[in-house]
Amino acid sequence: MSNKKQQIIEAATKSFSLFGYKATTMDQVAKVANVGKGTIYTFFKSKEELLDEIVSSLIVEMKEAAEEVVDPHLSFFENAHRALYRFLEFRKKHQLLIKLLQEEKEIGTPAVQEVMKRLESTILAYIKQKIEAAIEKGEIKNCNPEITAFLMFKMYIALVFEWEQTHEPLSKEQIAELFELYFLKGLSK
Amino acid sequence: MSNKKQQIIEAATKSFSLFGYKATTMDQVAKVANVGKGTIYTFFKSKEELLDEIVSSLIVEMKEAAEEVVDPHLSFFENAHRALYRFLEFRKKHQLLIKLLQEEKEIGTPAVQEVMKRLESTILAYIKQKIEAAIEKGEIKNCNPEITAFLMFKMYIALVFEWEQTHEPLSKEQIAELFELYFLKGLSK
DNA sequence: ATATTGACCATTTTGTTCATTTAGTCATTT
DNA sequence: AAATGACTAAATGAACAAAATGGTCAATAT
Known part of the structure; x- marks a missing residue:
């Protein structure tokens, strides 16, 4: 699995765990994962x-x-x-x-x-x-x-x-x- | 227990059971109980x-x-x-x-x-x-x-x-x- | 070429205003 | 003295404006 995808998953998991699904924004996930927001959408629909x-x-x-x-x-x-x-x-x-x-x-x-x-x-x-x-x-x-x-x-x-x-x-x-x-x-x- | 109080309790129970607490209005309870709204407040704070x-x-x-x-x-x-x-x-x-x-x-x-x-x-x-x-x-x-x-x-x-x-x-x-x-x-x- | 990006857009959510509704009161009636 | 319903203050939610967010894509970096 690509490094970036893993970073995204980890960032999202952390955010979801901490703030919940709704209160987590994709901008936030991108920031924590150190990727551009668009990158997330190359891995997840x-x-x-x-x-x-x-x-x-x-x-x-x-x-x-x-x-x-x-x-x-x-x-x-x-x-x-x-x-x-x-x-x-x-x-x-x-x-x-x-x-x-x-x-x-x-x-x-x-x-x-x-x-x-x-x-x-x-x-x-x-x-x-x-x-x-x-x-x-x-x-x-x-x-x-x-x-x-x-x-x-x-x-x-x-x-x-x-x-x-x-x-x-x-x-x-x-x-x-x-x-x-x-x-x-x-x-x- | 006074008749009216009992009527009120029955009306409220019925309404609460049917529509829930929030969706039940005191006007409604009064109407179903066949009493004036004020009467309810002589029995319940x-x-x-x-x-x-x-x-x-x-x-x-x-x-x-x-x-x-x-x-x-x-x-x-x-x-x-x-x-x-x-x-x-x-x-x-x-x-x-x-x-x-x-x-x-x-x-x-x-x-x-x-x-x-x-x-x-x-x-x-x-x-x-x-x-x-x-x-x-x-x-x-x-x-x-x-x-x-x-x-x-x-x-x-x-x-x-x-x-x-x-x-x-x-x-x-x-x-x-x-x-x-x-x-x-x-x-x- | 391919992967990555963030400004951008459409949609959703949030904040605000205001008219309506409702809980609760009390002067009047029974 | 008991009961009432018109009345008031507070709560609610409909409607609208503003802000935030999910998702896209042309531009950029590799």
């Missing part, structure tokens, strides 16, 4: 496509990060735990996601809504597929994979992002523990 | 207080509804299940909550944000207290009551309100079943 590409790489990165630690020979739980941990270490990179999540909720920028929807679908499809495999192998109870994926995702969001809107953030150890306790083991004694 | 009082009664109603079916002699799970079921039957009355939830998200009316925050705190405090009792009695695992309450609440919202934004709504039997499966029993075999 539009501001929206720039965001799209950044989020797409993020998705790829996340998938790779998950696959790195997931081992088909291990149990579903062990893999879920490892992947969860991996994501939690990611939180710094999550700065972008946090900002986009916030912008989606507070401003509702259409481009951001779309990209977040795509991100959510991708994640849900991925989890769903893992769950289906685990059911197939008889590792977990027979449950509706789609609803289960949906709830796992919501729970992750609640623990990682929503909790800290009114409380002290939870450490990644705490989150992993909680996730396991509530979702996998259940509260039953 | 402001529009906001009118909403506050309506939501307060709703909270009381919900608490009563829960207490009706909760039996201290039964297990925490059985009671949780019963209360959940009771709430799900409430969904019609939830029309107001649905509208307010939507208004909070889409318009962000300050008065609505405040009242919803109060509602959430009340519910969380209530669940938390029940959880503490259950831990005390040794009925459930020793968990952080505040976080547990938070997650139960988020899960309820996710199942009842959020799921149906992209899928067919779940029946109350399904929801109760799911709630039990994921939260109480866990997916472990």
Whole structure:
């Protein structure tokens, strides 16, 4: 990948993470990236496509990060735990996601809504597929994979992002523990 | 309670449920309630207080509804299940909550944000207290009551309100079943 | 030739003004 | 004494002007 394209992506990622999508101007991205504004448009059709590409790489990165630690020979739980941990270490990179999540909720920028929807679908499809495999192998109870994926995702969001809107953030150890306790083991004694 | 006050409350509840808080005018409430506008202000200091009082009664109603079916002699799970079921039957009355939830998200009316925050705190405090009792009695695992309450609440919202934004709504039997499966029993075999 | 650029343009967003609407009051009526 | 609706001050939003921004392209640099 050309040097300039990379510079642009980095500048945009930084700006989006810091100010959000809407509040980031293309002039600003150009300036931070040390390129002329026109140059951006030789690599990206539009501001929206720039965001799209950044989020797409993020998705790829996340998938790779998950696959790195997931081992088909291990149990579903062990893999879920490892992947969860991996994501939690990611939180710094999550700065972008946090900002986009916030912008989606507070401003509702259409481009951001779309990209977040795509991100959510991708994640849900991925989890769903893992769950289906685990059911197939008889590792977990027979449950509706789609609803289960949906709830796992919501729970992750609640623990990682929503909790800290009114409380002290939870450490990644705490989150992993909680996730396991509530979702996998259940509260039953 | 005076007849007129009741009329006003009913009219306002209906209007708020149908059009939301912001889009409901006091003239409209007066007309529907068949009273002069001034009359409203002999019972309520402001529009906001009118909403506050309506939501307060709703909270009381919900608490009563829960207490009706909760039996201290039964297990925490059985009671949780019963209360959940009771709430799900409430969904019609939830029309107001649905509208307010939507208004909070889409318009962000300050008065609505405040009242919803109060509602959430009340519910969380209530669940938390029940959880503490259950831990005390040794009925459930020793968990952080505040976080547990938070997650139960988020899960309820996710199942009842959020799921149906992209899928067919779940029946109350399904929801109760799911709630039990994921939260109480866990997916472990 | 090819890559890069920033002045430029069309469109969107933001700021401002002003007429309309609405929450809340109070003198009058019931 | 209770209820009312015309009235007022404040909030809202429609309409318009000004500023900002996304995207283009002829000119420039490599």
